[in-house]
Amino acid sequence: MTDYEPRLFLDDHAIRRIGEGLIACTLTRPDWTHEAHLAACLYVIEQRPDIVPERHFPDIIRRFNESVGGVNDDTQGYHETITQCSIRGVRGFLARTDPALPLVEKANALLNAPEGRRDWPLRFYSAERLFSKEARLGLVAPDLTDS
Numbered sequence: 001m002t003d004y005e006p007r008l009f010l011d012d013h014a015i016r017r018i019g020e021g022l023i024a025c026t027l028t029r030p031d032w033t034h035e036a037h038l039a040a041c042l043y044v045i046e047q048r049p050d051i052v053p054e055r056h057f058p059d060i061i062r063r064f065n066e067s068v069g070g071v072n073d074d075t076q077g078y079h080e081t082i083t084q085c086s087i088r089g090v091r092g093f094l095a096r097t098d099p100a101l102p103l104v105e106k107a108n109a110l111l112n113a114p115e116g117r118r119d120w121p122l123r124f125y126s127a128e129r130l131f132s133k134e135a136r137l138g139l140v141a142p143d144l145t146d147s
Contacts, residue, residue, distance in 0.1 A: 004034075004118060006034075006035055006108075006111035006112060006116060007033065007035050007111075008035075008108045008111060009035070009039060009104050009107050009108060010104070011104050012102055012103040012104050014039075014104070015039045015042070015043050015103050015104060015107050016043060016047070016103075018031065018036045018039045018040050018043065019039065019040045019043030019044055019047065019048070020043075022036075022040045022060060022061070022064050023044075023048075023051070023060060025063060025064050025067035025068075027064065027068075028068070029068040029069070029070070032064070032068070034118055035111055037086065038086065038090060038107070038110055038111060038115075038116055039107045039110075039111075041053055041057070041086060041087055041090045042090050042094070042103075042106060042107050042110055043103065043107075044057075045087075045090060045091065045094060046094070046103060046106070047103070053087045054084060054087055057083055057087065058078060058080065058083065061078050061083065062077065062078045065077045065078060074133040074136055074137055075133070075136070078136075079135070079136045080135070080136065080137060080138050080139050081121075081125070081130060081135035081136070081138075081139055081140050082121055082130065082135075084139050085120075085121045085124065085125075086115075086120075086121070089115035089120060089121075090110065090115065092115060093109075093110050093113055093115045093116075094106070097109065097110075122144075123144065123145065124142035124143075124144050124145055125140075125142050125143060125144060126143050126144060129142075129143045
C-alpha cells in the first residue's frame, strides 16, 4: 500500500468536532477521512463513556453515511471488520499511551503509530478476506496473524 503522510490535528477542539459531528450527523462527507475515523474512535473512548464503540459504532457510522447520501450495503459504506479492528487498535494504542497527554497529542501520536496506518488491518487479514462481502457485513476472524 502507498505510504500517506497523516493529516494531523491542530487542537483538541478539532477532534471533538469530528467525534461529535459523527455522532450528530453534522460532519460533512469530505471531513470523514481516515484520520477522522481514528480520531472519532479515540474521542469516543476517551470522552464519551456513554458510547461503547464496539456496540454503538455500527449504527452511528451507518446513520452518518446515510446522512451524507451514502449507501451501506455489501459493497460500500459501513465495514464491520475494519471498524472492529480499528477499535481494537485504538484501544491497544491507548493502553500504552500516557493518559495525561492532551487529546490532540494522543490523536496525532495514534496517526503516526502502526495502528494509525491505512493498511494496519492487513497485518491480520489478507486483502481477499478483509475486503470480502462477509467482512463488510459481519466480523470475520483474522486469517494471517493475531499479534
